[in-house]
Amino acid sequence: MASGFWTHNAGADDVSGQTLAQRHTRLEIATRGPGFTDITSDISHWLSQIGASQGLLTAFIAHTSASLIIQENADPSVKSDLLTALENLAPRDAPYRHATEGPDDMPAHIKAMLNSVSLSIPVVGGSLALGTWQGVYVLEHRDNPHRRRIDLQFIGTVGG
16 A cells, blocks of 8 residues: 555554544524625534544535635635626526526526535644635525525544
Protein backbone atom coordinates (compact mmCIF):
# COMPACT_ATOMS: atom_id res chain seq x y z
CA MET A 1 0.00 0.00 0.00
CA ALA A 2 1.35 3.42 -0.94
CA SER A 3 2.38 5.80 1.81
CA GLY A 4 -0.42 8.09 2.94
CA PHE A 5 -3.26 5.66 2.19
CA TRP A 6 -5.58 4.82 5.05
CA THR A 7 -6.50 1.17 5.43
CA HIS A 8 -8.93 -0.64 7.66
CA ASN A 9 -8.42 -4.29 8.49
CA ALA A 10 -11.53 -6.45 8.48
CA GLY A 11 -12.79 -6.87 12.03
CA ALA A 12 -10.71 -4.03 13.44
CA ASP A 13 -12.69 -1.21 15.05
CA ASP A 14 -9.75 0.99 15.88
CA VAL A 15 -7.22 2.87 13.73
CA SER A 16 -4.33 4.44 15.66
CA GLY A 17 -6.44 4.78 18.81
CA GLN A 18 -9.35 6.32 16.93
CA THR A 19 -12.69 4.70 16.27
CA LEU A 20 -14.19 4.61 12.81
CA ALA A 21 -17.62 6.19 13.01
CA GLN A 22 -20.56 7.57 11.14
CA ARG A 23 -22.54 10.38 12.76
CA HIS A 24 -25.60 12.37 11.69
CA THR A 25 -27.41 15.48 12.86
CA ARG A 26 -29.99 17.84 11.47
CA LEU A 27 -29.76 21.62 11.64
CA GLU A 28 -32.78 23.91 11.38
CA ILE A 29 -31.57 27.25 10.06
CA ALA A 30 -33.73 30.38 10.01
CA THR A 31 -33.00 32.57 6.99
CA ARG A 32 -33.95 36.23 6.73
CA GLY A 33 -34.98 36.26 3.08
CA PRO A 34 -32.64 36.52 0.11
CA GLY A 35 -29.01 36.26 1.04
CA PHE A 36 -26.34 34.34 2.89
CA THR A 37 -26.61 32.68 6.31
CA ASP A 38 -23.22 31.54 7.62
CA ILE A 39 -23.42 28.04 9.13
CA THR A 40 -19.67 27.40 9.41
CA SER A 41 -19.62 27.72 13.21
CA ASP A 42 -22.73 25.51 13.57
CA ILE A 43 -20.98 22.75 11.64
CA SER A 44 -17.65 23.22 13.44
CA HIS A 45 -19.39 23.11 16.83
CA TRP A 46 -21.11 19.83 15.95
CA LEU A 47 -17.84 18.29 14.72
CA SER A 48 -16.25 19.25 18.05
CA GLN A 49 -19.20 17.79 20.01
CA ILE A 50 -18.85 14.39 18.33
CA GLY A 51 -15.05 14.37 18.63
CA ALA A 52 -14.48 14.22 14.87
CA SER A 53 -10.83 13.84 13.94
CA GLN A 54 -10.26 12.88 10.29
CA GLY A 55 -12.87 12.16 7.64
CA LEU A 56 -15.49 13.64 5.37
CA LEU A 57 -18.46 15.83 6.18
CA THR A 58 -21.40 15.80 3.81
CA ALA A 59 -24.03 18.53 4.11
CA PHE A 60 -27.39 18.38 2.33
CA ILE A 61 -30.18 20.95 2.23
CA ALA A 62 -33.60 19.40 1.67
CA HIS A 63 -35.10 22.27 -0.33
CA THR A 64 -35.41 23.32 -3.98
CA SER A 65 -35.34 27.09 -3.47
CA ALA A 66 -32.22 27.45 -1.32
CA SER A 67 -28.61 26.32 -1.77
CA LEU A 68 -25.57 25.27 0.21
CA ILE A 69 -22.38 26.97 -0.91
CA ILE A 70 -18.79 27.58 0.08
CA GLN A 71 -17.92 31.20 -0.52
CA GLU A 72 -15.72 34.07 0.64
CA ASN A 73 -16.33 35.16 4.21
CA ALA A 74 -14.29 38.38 4.31
CA ASP A 75 -15.47 40.98 1.79
CA PRO A 76 -19.26 41.61 1.88
CA SER A 77 -19.18 43.06 -1.65
CA VAL A 78 -18.52 39.53 -2.96
CA LYS A 79 -21.87 38.39 -1.59
CA SER A 80 -23.66 41.43 -3.02
CA ASP A 81 -22.12 40.86 -6.44
CA LEU A 82 -23.06 37.18 -6.36
CA LEU A 83 -26.69 38.01 -5.52
CA THR A 84 -26.76 40.51 -8.40
CA ALA A 85 -25.28 37.94 -10.79
CA LEU A 86 -27.86 35.32 -9.77
CA GLU A 87 -30.66 37.86 -10.22
CA ASN A 88 -29.38 38.56 -13.74
CA LEU A 89 -29.27 34.83 -14.53
CA ALA A 90 -32.78 34.18 -13.18
CA PRO A 91 -34.77 37.43 -13.34
CA ARG A 92 -38.10 37.46 -11.56
CA ASP A 93 -39.88 39.21 -14.45
CA ALA A 94 -39.19 36.48 -17.03
CA PRO A 95 -42.29 34.74 -18.44
CA TYR A 96 -42.16 31.59 -16.28
CA ARG A 97 -45.01 29.08 -16.46
CA HIS A 98 -44.49 27.99 -12.85
CA ALA A 99 -45.67 30.90 -10.71
CA THR A 100 -47.92 29.12 -8.21
CA GLU A 101 -46.08 30.35 -5.11
CA GLY A 102 -45.36 33.88 -6.31
CA PRO A 103 -42.95 35.73 -8.57
CA ASP A 104 -39.88 34.74 -6.53
CA ASP A 105 -40.56 30.99 -6.73
CA MET A 106 -39.35 29.97 -10.20
CA PRO A 107 -36.26 32.22 -10.06
CA ALA A 108 -35.47 30.58 -6.69
CA HIS A 109 -35.61 27.11 -8.27
CA ILE A 110 -33.26 28.21 -11.06
CA LYS A 111 -30.80 29.77 -8.60
CA ALA A 112 -30.80 26.60 -6.50
CA MET A 113 -30.13 24.54 -9.63
CA LEU A 114 -27.20 26.81 -10.55
CA ASN A 115 -25.65 26.34 -7.12
CA SER A 116 -25.72 23.16 -5.05
CA VAL A 117 -27.87 21.35 -2.52
CA SER A 118 -24.99 19.29 -1.12
CA LEU A 119 -21.36 19.76 -0.15
CA SER A 120 -18.52 17.40 0.76
CA ILE A 121 -15.82 18.92 2.95
CA PRO A 122 -12.73 17.14 4.30
CA VAL A 123 -12.28 17.18 8.07
CA VAL A 124 -8.63 17.31 9.12
CA GLY A 125 -7.49 17.46 12.72
CA GLY A 126 -11.09 17.95 13.84
CA SER A 127 -11.64 21.03 11.68
CA LEU A 128 -13.24 21.74 8.33
CA ALA A 129 -10.46 21.89 5.72
CA LEU A 130 -11.63 25.25 4.38
CA GLY A 131 -9.42 27.90 2.85
CA THR A 132 -8.54 31.08 4.74
CA TRP A 133 -11.40 33.12 3.29
CA GLN A 134 -14.00 30.35 2.94
CA GLY A 135 -17.22 29.87 4.85
CA VAL A 136 -20.18 27.50 4.50
CA TYR A 137 -23.48 29.24 3.77
CA VAL A 138 -27.16 28.61 3.25
CA LEU A 139 -28.06 30.81 0.29
CA GLU A 140 -31.75 31.72 0.50
CA HIS A 141 -33.36 32.45 -2.86
CA ARG A 142 -36.90 33.28 -1.70
CA ASP A 143 -38.15 36.77 -0.74
CA ASN A 144 -39.31 35.87 2.77
CA PRO A 145 -37.64 34.22 5.76
CA HIS A 146 -37.76 30.43 5.83
CA ARG A 147 -36.68 27.60 8.12
CA ARG A 148 -34.27 25.39 6.19
CA ARG A 149 -33.33 21.82 7.08
CA ILE A 150 -29.70 20.80 6.63
CA ASP A 151 -28.59 17.22 7.26
CA LEU A 152 -24.96 16.74 8.28
CA GLN A 153 -23.24 13.36 7.94
CA PHE A 154 -19.70 12.72 9.17
CA ILE A 155 -17.81 9.57 8.23
CA GLY A 156 -14.32 9.13 9.62
CA THR A 157 -12.43 8.78 12.87
CA VAL A 158 -13.52 10.10 16.25
CA GLY A 159 -11.84 10.27 19.65
CA GLY A 160 -8.34 9.23 20.49
